[in-house]
Amino acid sequence: MIEIKLSDQSLSIDKAYATVQDPTCGGIVLFIGTIRNHNKGKTVTHLDFESYAPMALKEMNRIAEKAKTEHKLHAVTLHHRVGELTIGDIAVIIAVSSHHRKAAFAGCEQVIDELKEHVPIWKKEFLEDGSYWVNARP
Amino acid sequence: MIEIKLSDQSLSIDKAYATVQDPTCGGIVLFIGTIRNHNKGKTVTHLDFESYAPMALKEMNRIAEKAKTEHKLHAVTLHHRVGELTIGDIAVIIAVSSHHRKAAFAGCEQVIDELKEHVPIWKKEFLEDGSYWVNARP
Amino acid sequence: METITLLCFGIARDITGAATVSLHLRPRPTVTDLRQKLIEEYPAFGELVSFAIARNEEYASEEEIVENGDVLAIIPPVSGG
Amino acid sequence: METITLLCFGIARDITGAATVSLHLRPRPTVTDLRQKLIEEYPAFGELVSFAIARNEEYASEEEIVENGDVLAIIPPVSGG
Numbered sequence: 001m002i003e004i005k006l007s008d009q010s011l012s013i014d015k016a017y018a019t020v021q022d023p024t025c026g027g028i029v030l031f032i033g034t035i036r037n038h039n040k041g042k043t044v045t046h047l048d049f050e051s052y053a054p055m056a057l058k059e060m061n062r063i064a065e066k067a068k069t070e071h072k073l074h075a076v077t078l079h080h081r082v083g084e085l086t087i088g089d090i091a092v093i094i095a096v097s098s099h100h101r102k103a104a105f106a107g108c109e110q111v112i113d114e115l116k117e118h119v120p121i122w123k124k125e126f127l128e129d130g131s132y133w134v135n136a137r138p
Numbered sequence: 139m140i141e142i143k144l145s146d147q148s149l150s151i152d153k154a155y156a157t158v159q160d161p162t163c164g165g166i167v168l169f170i171g172t173i174r175n176h177n178k179g180k181t182v183t184h185l186d187f188e189s190y191a192p193m194a195l196k197e198m199n200r201i202a203e204k205a206k207t208e209h210k211l212h213a214v215t216l217h218h219r220v221g222e223l224t225i226g227d228i229a230v231i232i233a234v235s236s237h238h239r240k241a242a243f244a245g246c247e248q249v250i251d252e253l254k255e256h257v258p259i260w261k262k263e264f265l266e267d268g269s270y271w272v273n274a275r276p
Numbered sequence: 277m278e279t280i281t282l283l284c285f286g287i288a289r290d291i292t293g294a295a296t297v298s299l300h301l302r303p304r305p306t307v308t309d310l311r312q313k314l315i316e317e318y319p320a321f322g323e324l325v326s327f328a329i330a331r332n333e334e335y336a337s338e339e340e341i342v343e344n345g346d347v348l349a350i351i352p353p354v355s356g357g
Numbered sequence: 358m359e360t361i362t363l364l365c366f367g368i369a370r371d372i373t374g375a376a377t378v379s380l381h382l383r384p385r386p387t388v389t390d391l392r393q394k395l396i397e398e399y400p401a402f403g404e405l406v407s408f409a410i411a412r413n414e415e416y417a418s419e420e421e422i423v424e425n426g427d428v429l430a431i432i433p434p435v436s437g438g
Contacts, residue, residue: 013151013152013155013168014151014152017151017170021172021226023174023175023225023226024174024175024176025172025174026171026172026173026174027169027170027171028169028170028171028172029167029168029169029170029246030151030167030168030170031165031166031167031239031242031243032155032165032166032167032168033164033165033166033239033357034159034163034164034166035164036161036162036163036164037161037162038162049356050285050286051285051356052283052285052330052333052349052351054333055330055333055334055349056356058333058334080356080357087161088159088161091356091357092356092357101169101171101247101250102247104169105169105243105246105247108167108243109239109240109243112239112357115356115357116354116355116356116357117354118335118354119354119356119357120285120330120349120351120354120356121354121355121356121357122285122286122287122352122354122355122356123355123356124286133286133287133290133352133355134355135325135353135354135355136286136287136324136325136352136353136355137287137323137324137325138325171438187437188366188367189366189437190364190366190411190414190430190432192414193411193414193415193430194437196414196415218437218438229437229438230437230438250438253437253438254435254436254437254438255435256416256435257435257437257438258366258411258430258432258435258437259435259436259437259438260366260367260368260433260435260436260437261436261437262367271367271368271371271433271436272436273406273434273435273436274367274368274405274406274433274434274436275368275404275405275406276406
């Protein structure tokens, strides 16, 4: 099973967990990405996530399907937040269940690695003295 | 920070998450071990976890400290359930936070691997036609 | 010549000043043609780490040919997660 | 001879039939002495995959000497998590 969501509302760990939980699976791995209060020595006050929604959902689905197949996972859930977020807010939750815990760890790590590389979502960080699009310039 | 708990009450994912969450950490990895409805082709109805509590807590603390040092983690929380559990119940939650997500994945996996090898907790599985201590006999 | 419209996100929207940008190109250009025209008209795109072009909601390769009716988008370096 | 008491958990409790077991041994035995005596009195311990001895809430090595007042426990193969 694959569940993909882009949402401008708070993400719930319990809800993501519930989507992958299954009586046949003993091991569930979750990755939770939160907003840090600093980046490269600068103090972040809040930030904004923008997405190219239809393409982001397609890419998220492709990445989840690929991890599910390659690691023989039972279920993969991928929830990403968009809009304005503040420090400590959850930006992304990846939940993976599997019969074998090694596969669950490897699959979950692969999903977050590929998400950060390919999914068209852009983060603008607001500092005390300005703002910038993360990763855009050298 | 290290938090260790052996409990005969339901474990909460949100509570474990809250203990490791920190505004300086962007990456949190959780492992959740649940009770499966089968083991080696047999149907499990429920099970019982027994522990040698003072030694189990010492070992859990040693394993958490070791992972924290070796992977430079920010925080490690290790909650294990004891007593009678049924299918789908959470037996163990490991929550790890880190500045770097690679370290969080590696650290969390190391904790569950070492827990399963060293912590004096024993699981008795109850099947439809009997019961047995897991791993005890060849 | 033909008018080709691309969606702009993130820093691409800041550079063009709008949610879409229109380029005038010969019919059936390649993705490379699009990229070059874009940098010609908005040199700031040349200052980015990189940018990709999406065609019909998928990453396009450089040699792909843009057809009439394709949905195109400029994809600056992503930073989700 | 001395009386040495060990805590029993999991399958060890099933084998001895009680939460503790007492062995009669010469003073200051090694962990190996304990292990051998245990198998001698309860051959079922020899049928387990393995078992460890804990001394003062830590895993003991085979050559360790058991002192008066030590807290000892039989640790059958663990299965937590």
